[in-house]
Amino acid sequence: MFKHNAIFLALLVPVTASATDDIDLRNLREQVQQLEQRVQRTESNAAVANRPAAAGANAFNPAISLVLQGTYGKFDQDPAIPSTGFAMSPNNNGYSRSFSLNESELGLSANIDPQFSGVATISLAPEGSSSVENAYVQTTSLGNGLNLKMGRFFSGLGYLNDVHAHAWDFVDQPLVYRTFWDKQLGEDGLQLKWLAPADIFIELGAELGRGRGYPGTDRQDNNGAGAEALFAHLGDDIGASSSWRAGVSMHQTKRVNAVSNNVPDLHATAGGVSNSFSGDSKTTGLDFIWKYAPNGNTTVTSFKLQGEYFQRTENGLLTYDTAGAAITDSYSVSQSGWYAQGVYQFMPHWRAGLRYDQLNSGNAEVGTTNAANVISNYTYTPTRYTLMFDYSPSEFSRLRLQLAQDKSRAGLSDNQLFVQYIMSLGAHGAHQF
């Protein structure tokens, strides 16, 4: 019908052509063009509508990611020797001599339903064991800036604590994380975060857990919470080029029969003695990170500066030499540690970083009956300088060289060298700031 009209029109037009019809013709041409555009639009809309949705039973499988890491390490001192003054703290440095496989990390994540999403990270140790690093569910629809996490998660305190190993800027954690949080504080429990509806970033968080991770002692005889944490983060941009985040955190737990082995004592018992501590542990921390890139463009160069400080006070009863004398008396100490690091991307895909670490083992107040047994002041300041270069051919792969001068142990200066690869396969989640 329309076609016939068009043909009729086409036949008619040349016959009746005259000067005034030029305008009609122009109008017609415009109409045809507009029609063409409408057809084009409809066609492209149809093409979009016809795009098939992902189908099949696998369509709802969670996102899977696998991180592979390996290192070569060369150093002079036994890595099992703890930092001087911190023999009662963990010394899990996470590296070993020669070639070794670091932790491999298998991650699964997906939305569960309109209300919840879930994340699980299984850590595969090189010796063959596997452990649950993270396994939590998170609300997605509470709104009002509220986020609730339940399960096993890395605590939100500090800056580095909830950063996964594959995203670290150095092979290992700062000394203060190694000794104060056993690398990273993992907790079983609840985390509630609230983001203020403000123009700048203001986030408050609270955690309640069983006290699974050090300094908690994973109490099994208690129905209440074994550890609590509070934190607040502030952040904003400065122009287009810089952004920052600063935070304060607080953590407290009650330690029960926390045993430390090989603790040096005044009697210089060979290999040290085993001590046990019960009491309150309170930690406060400050963290800061500043990132800079010209115009916010990290293509060529960028720089980040970060630092954290933690201070811990422990107050309670110490039992000296649990296997022998077993003398119990009061013990209280305040220890602290901090690090500062800068990482500079000097050309696309290449970065260099420098980190300085320092610990302060404090001056312990030891009850009189133990004054002749327990060392109250080690009069040594553990320090370490670390230099790092890395090359990332893509966002999924990274090769790293790290050199460190470790003076964390009195009289045992150690020059360390590491070569590392970090590769991620499969889904690659977005990184936090």
Next chain:
Amino acid sequence: MHTLLKTLLIFSLAAVALPAKAALNIFACEPEWAALAQELAGDKASIYAATNALQDPHRVEARPSLIAKARRAQLVVCTGAELEMGWLPVILRESANPDIATGKPGYFEATHYVQMLEVPSRLDRADGDVHAAGNPHIQLDARNYLPIAQALSARMSELDPANAAFYAKRLQDFETSWQAAIKRWEAQAAPLRGIPVLVQHRAYPYLEAWLGFKQIGELEPKPGMEPSAAYLGKLLAQLQATPARMVIRSAYQDAKPSEWIAERAHIPTVELPFSVGGTETAKNLYGLFDDTITRLLQGLK
């Protein structure tokens, strides 16, 4: 410590108590969508652009400021097709704002409304930074803005029905002037038809499809990978047989690789704004294409 937390809390509550603005609160992932939203909503919206044209949209940090801005957004306007996958999921999760969750009316992906190009037939990271849904740089074909504007305007009306008539009128005005502009640009760009060009990153298939120049090579050996000297050398040898007239890059990209090859192949480099704000003259969407075409034509001289 507790006092600090208290102060923060009071400060935050004060922020809550501030009277809410009547305007539609829009969070645009890229400046081109902020500009389009501005065309369509005028003063009825308060628009925040999360990135600028001098930033590589593939590598944006999930900055705290973005989380804070997304917290109060009623509409998030993004490219989609995984362009923002390195940072947007963190923003959406941490902002704890269910109105802008994926699939909600407050979440808008422009790539849903246009015909995607370079949809890979196989997905393998060995092929570099490829996107399953196709090449995400849809903002360089001016024709794409028509269906996107329609959909975005409809979305604004859905979220802010009180101003629906206003949005419909703005859309109509935009369509009329945009269609006229497209005609003008197409006429201006006619000399570019069939012109062989080199590109630094695979960012211009939509511009190519629209203006009809011919991409004969890429400086990146694989999308997202830095050009190596060896690869550029090979490309240079290829240029002997099939010469290119110019080498194109976006404002946010490192100038070195294109300058290296341009100097040796004796062709001009052309820096394109890529988005609104990428160059001095690309101040709005019209400026973006005026400047893009002017610069390409200058490359012909």
